[in-house]
Every structure is written in structure tokens, then in C-alpha cells.
Amino acid sequence: MKKTYYNSIDMDTFKQELKAEIIRVLNLDGMQPDDINDAEPLFGEGLGLDSIDALELIVLLEKNYGIKLEKPEDGKAVFQSVNVLADYITRNRKK
Amino acid sequence: MKGTTVCITGAGIVSAIGFGKEETLQALRQGRSGIAPIRYLETTHADEFPSGEVKADTPSLRRRLGMQDGNRTTLLGILAIQEALQQAGITDTRTVSLLSGTTVGGMEETEQHYAEALKHPGTTISIRTHHCGATTDAMAAFFGGFRHTATLSTACSSAANAILRAAEMIQSGRTDICIAGGSECLSKFHLNGFNSLMILDRRPCRPFDAGRAGLNLGEGAGFLVLESEVSARRRKAAVLGWLNGYGNACDAFHQTASSPEGEGAFLAMRQALEMAGLTPADIDYINAHGTGTPNNDASESRAVLRLFGGNYPPISSTKAFTGHTTSASGGIEAVICLLALQEQFLPQNLHFSEPMEGGLLPVQDQQPKRPVRHVLCNAFAFGGNDTSLLLSNQPV
Amino acid sequence: MKQPVYITAASAISIQEPLSESWMQHPVVPQGGAAYAREPDYTPFVKPLEARRMGKLLKRATATAQTVLRQTGIARPEAILTGTGHGCVQNTLTFLNDLCQGGEQMLKPTCFMQSTHNTIGSLTGIQTGSHGYNSTYAHGGTSFECALMNAWDLLQLGRVHNALVSAHDELTDDYYPMLQASGYADGRMTCPTTEASVSCMLQTAAEGPVLLQGVDVLYRPAPEQLLQALDALLEEAGLQRTQVDALLTGANGSGTDRAYDPLTHALPQCELLTYKHLFGESFSAGALGCYVAQACLRHDLLPACLRRGGEDRQPAPRHWLVANCFDGTDYSLILLSKCCDY
Numbered sequence: 002m003k004k005t006y007y008n009s010i011d012m013d014t015f016k017q018e019l020k021a022e023i024i025r026v027l028n029l030d031g032m033q034p035d036d037i038n039d040a041e042p043l044f045g046e047g048l049g050l051d052s053i054d055a056l057e058l059i060v061l062l063e064k065n066y067g068i069k070l071e072k073p074e075d076g077k078a079v080f081q082s083v084n085v086l087a088d089y090i091t092r093n094r095k096k
Numbered sequence: 097m098k099g100t101t102v103c104i105t106g107a108g109i110v111s112a113i114g115f116g117k118e119e120t121l122q123a124l125r126q127g128r129s130g131i132a133p134i135r136y137l138e139t140t141h142a143d144e145f146p147s148g149e150v151k152a153d154t155p156s157l158r159r160r161l162g163m164q165d166g167n168r169t170t171l172l173g174i175l176a177i178q179e180a181l182q183q184a185g186i187t188d189t190r191t192v193s194l195l196s197g198t199t200v201g202g203m204e205e206t207e208q209h210y211a212e213a214l215k216h217p218g219t220t221i222s223i224r225t226h227h228c229g230a231t232t233d234a235m236a237a238f239f240g241g242f243r244h245t246a247t248l249s250t251a252c253s254s255a256a257n258a259i260l261r262a263a264e265m266i267q268s269g270r271t272d273i274c275i276a277g278g279s280e281c282l283s284k285f286h287l288n289g290f291n292s293l294m295i296l297d298r299r300p301c302r303p304f305d306a307g308r309a310g311l312n313l314g315e316g317a318g319f320l321v322l323e324s325e326v327s328a329r330r331r332k333a334a335v336l337g338w339l340n341g342y343g344n345a346c347d348a349f350h351q352t353a354s355s356p357e358g359e360g361a362f363l364a365m366r367q368a369l370e371m372a373g374l375t376p377a378d379i380d381y382i383n384a385h386g387t388g389t390p391n392n393d394a395s396e397s398r399a400v401l402r403l404f405g406g407n408y409p410p411i412s413s414t415k416a417f418t419g420h421t422t423s424a425s426g427g428i429e430a431v432i433c434l435l436a437l438q439e440q441f442l443p444q445n446l447h448f449s450e451p452m453e454g455g456l457l458p459v460q461d462q463q464p465k466r467p468v469r470h471v472l473c474n475a476f477a478f479g480g481n482d483t484s485l486l487l488s489n490q491p492v
Numbered sequence: 493m494k495q496p497v498y499i500t501a502a503s504a505i506s507i508q509e510p511l512s513e514s515w516m517q518h519p520v521v522p523q524g525g526a527a528y529a530r531e532p533d534y535t536p537f538v539k540p541l542e543a544r545r546m547g548k549l550l551k552r553a554t555a556t557a558q559t560v561l562r563q564t565g566i567a568r569p570e571a572i573l574t575g576t577g578h579g580c581v582q583n584t585l586t587f588l589n590d591l592c593q594g595g596e597q598m599l600k601p602t603c604f605m606q607s608t609h610n611t612i613g614s615l616t617g618i619q620t621g622s623h624g625y626n627s628t629y630a631h632g633g634t635s636f637e638c639a640l641m642n643a644w645d646l647l648q649l650g651r652v653h654n655a656l657v658s659a660h661d662e663l664t665d666d667y668y669p670m671l672q673a674s675g676y677a678d679g680r681m682t683c684p685t686t687e688a689s690v691s692c693m694l695q696t697a698a699e700g701p702v703l704l705q706g707v708d709v710l711y712r713p714a715p716e717q718l719l720q721a722l723d724a725l726l727e728e729a730g731l732q733r734t735q736v737d738a739l740l741t742g743a744n745g746s747g748t749d750r751a752y753d754p755l756t757h758a759l760p761q762c763e764l765l766t767y768k769h770l771f772g773e774s775f776s777a778g779a780l781g782c783y784v785a786q787a788c789l790r791h792d793l794l795p796a797c798l799r800r801g802g803e804d805r806q807p808a809p810r811h812w813l814v815a816n817c818f819d820g821t822d823y824s825l826i827l828l829s830k831c832c833d834y
Contacts, residue, residue: 028544028602049541052353056294056601064598073294099649140596194711199608201630211592224674227578227775228609229632233821236711245711245822246638249579249609249630257627261642268645285588288596289604346572346617346626351545352605363623478605479614481626 016087023083026061027054039083047082055080067095100267101491102340105333106184106275106321108176109431111418112148112314116179121435124443125462129417131300131312137204137282145296148314148419149282161238167205167225168315169198170234173279176317176427177235180275184321185333193244193271194236195262196319197254197278199423201228204283231279243271249423252385254278255318256426256475256483260342262322272327277319277427286422287313293352301388301420303413304397304458306450311387314419318427320434325491337434339485340470340492341374343367347480353391358399360482361385365403365472368486374470376404379486381442381464381471383429386413387420392476397455412459416446426475430485433473437489440468494728497647498831499702499786501563502692505529505552506771506780507684511559513787516795519770526668526677527684527772545602547582549662552689553612554619557658560691561620569693570652571625573643574613575635575659577775580606581667612660625652633818634709635659636690636779637826641707647696654698658691659779676819677773682745686772690779692786702789705729705811705827713823715754722758722813725827731811733759736827738794738809740765740785742816744773751817763809765798778816782826785812789830 020034023043027050041047044055055076062068062079068090070076079089109116112130113123123130134142136153150157150172157171158164166174173196186192202225209221224230232247248258255278262274290296290313297310320339328335345367347360354361369376385396393413400408414432421428436443445458473485507522508515510532520530529552537555538546546554553574561567578584583606590599605611610628617626625646629638636659643655663671668685671677677685694704706725710717726733739762743749756764771780788794789812794805814826 029541030543031540051350053351053545053601053605056292059294060292060598060600199610199630207588207592210588214592220669220673222674223670224676227632228630229577229635229822232631233711242711243713243717244709245631246629246709247631247635248627249576250613250626250628251608251610261627264642264645264649268648270645284591284596285607286604288591288599289587289601289607291596292599292601292604344625344627345623346614348614348617348621348623350618351611351614359623477610478608479610479626480617481610481614481628 012087016083019087020083022061022065026057037083042082043080066090068093101325101338102263102266102322103325103328103335104320104337104339104434105323105328105335106180107336107431107434108179109318109428110150110172110175111316111421111428112150113417115175117431117435121439124417124432125441127444127446129300129446131419137284139284139287141287144298145287146300146312147282148312150315166234167202167231168281169200169202169279170231172281172315172317173231173235174238176277176279176319177275180319180321186321189239189242191243193265193274194232194242195246195248195258195274195276196232196235197248197258197423197426198228198231198280199249199251199254200280200283200286201231202226203285204281207284250481251477251479252422253426253475253477253481253483254423256485257344259320259322259426259430259485260344260483263339263342266322266324273321273323275319275321277317278424279317280315280422280424282313282315295389297388300447301416302447303386303388303415303445304393304452304456305448306452308388308390308393310389311415312419314421316418316421316428317424318431320430337437338488338491340488341368341372341486343484345482347482349480352478354395354476354480356395356398358395360480361396361399361474361476362402364482364484365399368472368484372486372492374492378470379409379472380466380468381436382409382411383433383471383473384411384413385474385476386415388415394452396474400456408456410442410459410464411456412443412445414443426483430473430487433471433487437468437471437487440464495648495696497644497704498695498698498700499704500693500695500698500700501560502690502783502786503556503559504780504783505532505556505689507686508771511555513791515770516787516791516793519797522684522772524684526663527686528663529687545606547580547606549580549660550612550615553616553658553660556689556691557616557656560656560693564693566654566693568620568622569624569654569656571643571646571655572613572616572622573639573655573657574628575639575776576609576612576628576630577632577635577661579609579630580611581662582664583607585664585666616656632822633775634778634822634824636776637707637709637824641709643694644707647694654693654695656691656693659776660689661687661774661776663687678746680746681773683768684772686774688771688774688776688780690776690783692783701831702786703829703831705829707826710823712821718754718823719758721825722755725825729827729829734761736762736811736813738763738765738812740767740781740812740814742768742777742781744768748817748820751820751823752815755815759813767798770797778824781814781816785814785828789828
């Protein structure tokens with residue numbers, strides 16, 4: 002079932018869930034969803050994630066939302082920040 | 097090279113392009129690739145990822161060797177070792193050391209047993225023939241014994257490090273003769289592992305091409321008999337080539353990615369040259385690691401340009417022939433280098449059409465413009481375990 | 493001309509107190525079956541973000557290596573040699589299980605990456621920024637000894653002045669039954685099946701109480717070949733058989749214990765010692781043998797716990813032969829001596 006968020010409260014809840022998932026799959030021990038700023042870059046200078054984390058997030062997208070990225074480079078645009086990622090998932094999710 | 101001179105008196109090879117040196121040479125000269133849809137490994141990706149399988153199923157490999165059992169890594173290793181020992185005229189291996197490189201080991205068999213055991217709760221699989229060392233010792237047992245056996249496991253540079261280590265053992269006076277190389281069979285485990293890293297090409301791989309999109313996996317084994325020159329002379333063995341230098345360096349950059357400047361690769365090649373007392377201008381051919389992944393080929397190109405400048409020697413990757421035979425690649429490609437030295441040709445880089453930006457122009461014409469005397473054979477790995485071997489048709 | 497090689501520091505994580513030599517006075521007495529290592533506090537060694545891809549094996553490898561590097565003041569070892577029989581078992585089994593249960597899709601890249609054996613040694617390379625020689629052995633129960641031999645040769649050839657040599661193997665609840673089914677966790681064993689992480693620093697341009705005199709690894713040696721190898725090691729060290737006063741074997745109560753008979757007969761004057769009753773059996777156990785001997789030489793103490801009912805002996809024996817036999821197939825000999833100036 003495709004979910005769409007019509008208001009910002011739903012979207013905020015979704016972002017919190019998403020951050021919890023990121024912490025879980027990337028094994029970011031000791032971090033809480035609130036430690037991740039929604040607008041902060043996930044890679045490089047922000048949270049400090051790298052290419053392997055990007056691959057893990059690609060698996061997460063496919064497993065949880067049925068979104069399949071064909072090339073690792075495609076992740077660059079999608080994983081800019083939690084805001085960008087949440088928006089991308091909302092528009093492209095298959096489940 | 098300072099210290100004991102190390103020469104090569106035997107070589108054996110099996111890969112997607114053939115059993116033995118003769119078939120391998122023919123395929124290389126005719127430009128015939130061994131990459132095809134997967135036929136022998138049971139996988140749902142059979143038609144998705146072209147691979148370089150050895151063209152025989154496991155039972156027929158066993159029959160070839162008159163064996164009842166033995167996993168594919170072991171069997172491929174035995175075939176290559178047998179050819180190498182035969183050429184070197186060695187029948188008694190009891191004073192010889194065997195160094196083999198592998199990472200997959202017995203995984204291809206284990207993954208079948210594990211899946212089977214899942215269907216029968218309460219059953220447990222044995223891992224007796226699974227771990228890397230077990231495959232080496234199973235190869236040793238086939239030949240009746242060696243003085244020393246060891247298994248190098250540095251992922252895709254395992255066989256190259258086994259060959260390098262053989263030279264060290266000879267130079268340190270531990271042994272006169274060492275058979276060294278590596279063996280690796282295709283497994284669902286690493287096929288899916290490389291897929292999870294998103295570095296497998298769905299088309300035949302195109303090393304050094306601007307449009308390259310990843311690697312094709314392969315399988316096989318390649319071994320060299322390395323020997324001190326004194327021992328070879330004493331045995332009146334024919335010398336096929338010399339290992340005049342080698343270098344092992346760590347990129348120390350990332351667990352899977354190579355550094356943009358190719359630091360590990362650069363250092364390994366430079367060390368090999370320094371050990372041989374040669375300059376970049378002396379190198380007549382480079383057999384590149386050249387996997388076909390965007391990252392490796394860019395990093396390796398940068399390392400070659402740093403060391404050799406714009407006037408770099410002919411360079412090619414033979415992985416579009418054999419596939420990336422991972423741990424065995426250093427052994428397989430060292431044998432290919434030896435063939436290039438003996439037959440005076442340049443193995444071509446298949447499927448190249450357009451150079452990458454700031455990249456290299458790999459070998460298209462097999463005919464060398466000058467004699468092939470000294471060649472570098474590169475093998476790089478995850479974790480930045482980078483090794484380069486310098487083989488020659490003359491001592492330095 | 494042989495270069496003197498010193499073991500200038502060593503540290504271990506095992507079923508005994510981690511990163512400590514308190515086992516010499518207050519050993520933990522293990523039970524049989526599977527016994528897991530005691531974990532140290534990893535916060536001084538591993539940053540939280542780095543820990544995200546580290547299973548217990550990589551954390552242990554980081555802690556033992558860092559301990560040795562800090563003790564010796566060597567920030568970047570010139571060579572890093574690693575031995576591991578099985579590598580990161582936890583990650584390997586997760587990937588294998590996901591593959592067999594869930595099919596060939598959506599598999600975790602981190603688990604695959606960490607399943608390659610060289611991930612341990614290359615992590616040390618990355619952590620220390622060491623571009624030097626870096627290699628890994630996965631040769632069953634003599635992986636450490638192969639790594640030690642490699643380091644020894646590099647030092648003797650003058651290619652490096654120091655080398656960090658380590659061995660790491662872990663146990664999991666899922667792996668233990670497989671070791672049992674394989675005969676590696678033999679029911680006759682009088683010690684538990686365990687896990688071990690050991691790091692040690694070898695140096696030529698240094699001094700210290702512990703001299704590494706030589707190492708050899710043999711494949712299925714006949715008794716006379718084993719003794720030839722022993723004599724060659726002794727000759728290189730300028731020693732006679734009669735001067736060896738401690739023989740520390742990897743005897744574990746199983747059928748392979750007979751492997752040590754030629755050595756015990758050849759060295760009848762030796763104090764016969766074992767270590768696996770305290771540290772257990774694993775593919776990295778041989779590294780603990782070396783670690784135990786160097787600890788005794790460093791502290792000049794042969795503790796009662798190694799003497800099976802004896803008392804502390806001080807000074808410790810001076811020349812130690814450490815012998816290990818893996819599965820009746822691969823044999824290792826390590827010769828260590830107390831440096832006479834200490």
C-alpha cells in the first residue's frame with residue numbers, strides 16, 4: 002500500500018521513524034533520532050557516513066519501501082539529508 | 097635483486113579460457129574471452145551477471161584427477177599445481193613448500209551444505225573442509241606432502257602475496273623451492289557479496305574504458321614453481337623466467353575503496369622496481385589489476401601515471417578474458433605475464449573503446465614494439481592490500 | 493648473520509582477564525565446552541562512529557594492537573602481519589544465513605566486506621596510517637605462526653625494523669556446534685573451545701628481556717623431521733638441546749597430544765608445561781602459547797598455574813620451546829629466550 006503524507010505532522014513522524022531505521026541498519030550505537038539534524042548532510046562532513054553506509058541505505062530503501070536504486074551513484078542525490086531522503090521515499094515508495 | 101636470485105621453473109594455470117598454458121595462450125592470442133552466462137554455479141543470477149567459469153562441473157574435475165571428493169577450490173588448485181610441478185620436473189615434494197592464496201576456500205561447498213541443513217532442523221554442518229587452510233592442506237595431501245604449507249588470505253591479492261612470500265622464503269634461506277599461487281572457485285557467497293557492493297557489470301567487463309560499469313567474477317588457479325637459481329642449476333631445471341622484484345604496500349585508505357591517488361598501488365610498483373634496480377623506462381608491459389570497476393581503474397591509472405608519467409609502458413587488464421578470479425588473480429596473471437615474456441606478445445585489453453578522462457590507453461595490438469623483457473603484474477585488494485610482482489626473461 | 497629479534501610488547505584478550513597479566517597470579521579456572529572471551533572496556537580504543545562496522549573481533553583486534561602500539565610508542569608499524577583461522581565468523585555466518593534463508597537479494601554489504609580475512613589487518617593499517625608491508629594468513633591453527641615466520645623473515649632480510657604480529661579468532665553460539673561436528677572441538681579435550689586475540693611487537697633495533705630466537709611451521713612432519721627442525725632452530729640460536737629448560741606445548745587432552753612425544757623425548761630435562769588448560773583451544777591458540785612464554789620471560793616468573801599443582805618458580809626458565817600441533821596436520825615451533833642482559 003502506498004502511503005502519502007498530507008500534513009507536516011505525519012511527515013515529522015515519518016522522519017523520526019526513518020532516522021531510527023538509519024541508526025539501526027548502520028549500527029550507530031548510542032545515537033538517538035534527535036541527534037540527527039533533518040537538514041544536515043548524512044555523508045562527509047555531516048554525520049560522517051561513507052560509501053559502504055550508502056550501500057546499506059540502498060538495501061534499506063529496497064527492503065522497507067520497495068525502492069530499487071540501480072547504481073550506487075544514484076544514492077548521492079537521494080541521501081543528501083533526512084529531509085531529501087524522506088521526500089524521495091514519500092514520492093517513490095512501492096510499499 | 098639484492099640477495100638470492102629467484103627464478104621460475106614451472107607454471108600451471110586453469111581459468112575460464114582453458115586448462116593449462118597451451119589453451120590459455122591460444123585464447124589470449126585469438127582474443128577469445130571465457131566470460132559467459134553462469135552455467136555451473138547454481139544461482140538465481142545465472143543470466144544476470146556474466147562470469148568466467150572454468151568450463152567443467154565439479155564431478156568432472158574430480159574425475160580428471162581420479163578423486164572421490166574435494167571441493168572446487170582444491171581441485172582447481174591441484175590441476176594448476178600438477179602442471180607447474182610437472183614442468184619443473186619435481187616428483188618428490190617433501191622438501192618443497194606450498195603457499196596458496198584463497199579467500200573463498202571451501203565456501204562454495206559450505207553454502208550448499210548450509211542450505212541443506214536449514215531444511216533439516218537440528219542438523220549441523222561440518223566445516224572441516226571449509227576454512228582456507230583446509231583447502232591448501234587438501235592440495236598438499238594429493239601430492240603426498242610438503243615440508244611447509246601456508247595459506248595467504250589478502251582477498252584479491254592473495255595469490256600475488258603467496259608468490260611474493262615464496263621469494264622471501266627462498267631469499268631468507270628457509271627453502272630452495274616453493275610452489276606458490278592461488279586458487280578460487282566461484283561461490284554464491286561472493287557473487288552475492290560483490291553484488292551487494294554494486295560492483296558487478298551486467299555486460300562483459302570493460303577495464304579502463306570510460307563506460308566501464310564494474311567487474312565480472314571468474315574462477316581458476318595459477319601457480320608458479322619458484323626456486324633459487326643455485327637449486328635450479330643443481331637440478332638442471334630449465335629456467336622459464338625470473339622474479340626480479342616485488343612490492344607489498346597498504347593503501348591504508350578504506351576497507352573497500354582505493355584511494356584517489358592510488359598510494360598503495362604506487363608504492364607497491366615502486367618497491368618492485370627498486371628491488372630489481374630497474375627504472376620505469378625498463379618496464380615493457382604492465383598486467384594491470386584492472387577489474388573494470390570505476391574506482392579501481394581510476395585509482396590504478398593514477399598510480400601508473402604518477403610512477404611512469406605520460407610515457408607509460410603498454411598496459412592491459414586480462415580480466416575481460418578470465419573474469420576477476422579474485423584470490424587466484426595474482427597467480428593466473430603471473431602465469432599470463434610469463435607467457436607474454438616467453439612468447440613475446442602483449443595480451444590485449446578486450447572491450448576497450450573510449451579512454452576515461454585522464455586515463456590510460458590500454459593494449460590493443462598484441463605485437464610489441466620492443467622486446468618484452470621486464471613486466472609488472474599488479475594485484476590489489478579490499479583493505480588496500482596491494483602487491484606488484486616484477487617478472488623478467490633475464491636476471492638483473 | 494642473524495639479527496636479534498625482541499618481542500617488546502604483547503597483549504591478549506582471552507577467557508582470562510583481558511589486556512592484563514593478572515592470570516599469572518589469579519587465573520580464571522575455565523569449564524569445558526564453549527567459553528567466551530572476557531571483554532575489556534573498548535571506549536579508550538574505538539570511537540563510536542568507527543564501531544558501527546565492528547563486530548567483537550575487530551574491536552578486540554583494535555584493542556590488542558593499540559595496547560601494544562601505545563606500550564612501544566610505535567605509531568606506525570613498518571609491517572603488519574595477521575593470522576586468523578576463520579576471520580570474522582559472526583559477519584560471515586550472518587551473510588551466509590541471510591543468503592540461504594532470504595535468497596540472493598538485499599544482502600548486507602558490511603557483512604560481506606567483513607567476511608574477508610584481511611579486513612582485520614587492513615583495518616589496523618587504516619587506523620595507524622601504515623602504508624608498509626601488510627599481509628594475512630588464514631591457515632587453520634597455525635595462522636599466527638605463519639604470520640610470525642613472515643615477520644621474522646622480513647626482519648632478518650633487513651626490510652623492516654619492527655613488525656606488529658597478531659592473531660584473532662572468535663566463537664559464536666552458532667559456530668561452536670559446527671566446530672564440534674568438524675572434530676575441531678573434540679569431546680576428549682580437557683580444555684574448553686575458546687576465542688583469542690593476541691598482538692605482539694617484534695623489533696630488531698631495540699632491547700628487552702624477551703628474545704625471539706626463531707620459528708618454524710611444518711606440514712605433517714615425521715618425528716625425525718620435527719627434530720631436524722628443532723635442531724636447526726637451536727643451531728641458529730647457538731643452543732644445545734640440553735639448554736632448553738621449558739617446553740610449553742599445546743596439549744589439550746585430545747588424540748593429537750601424541751604429536752608432542754618426539755619433543756618431550758628429545759628434551760627430557762625440560763620442565764613440561766601446557767597453557768590450553770587456562771586459555772582453551774582455538775585456531776589462534778598458538779598465539780597464546782607465544783604470549784604466555786613471553787609473559788613468563790618478561791616477568792621472570794613461571795607461575796604455579798602453568799605447572800599443574802606446582803608452585804611459582806622464580807627465576808623462570810631461560811630457554812623456551814613453544815610447540816603447537818593443529819589437528820595432527822600443521823606443527824609449529826617457536827623458540828624464545830631470556831636476554832642475558834636483563
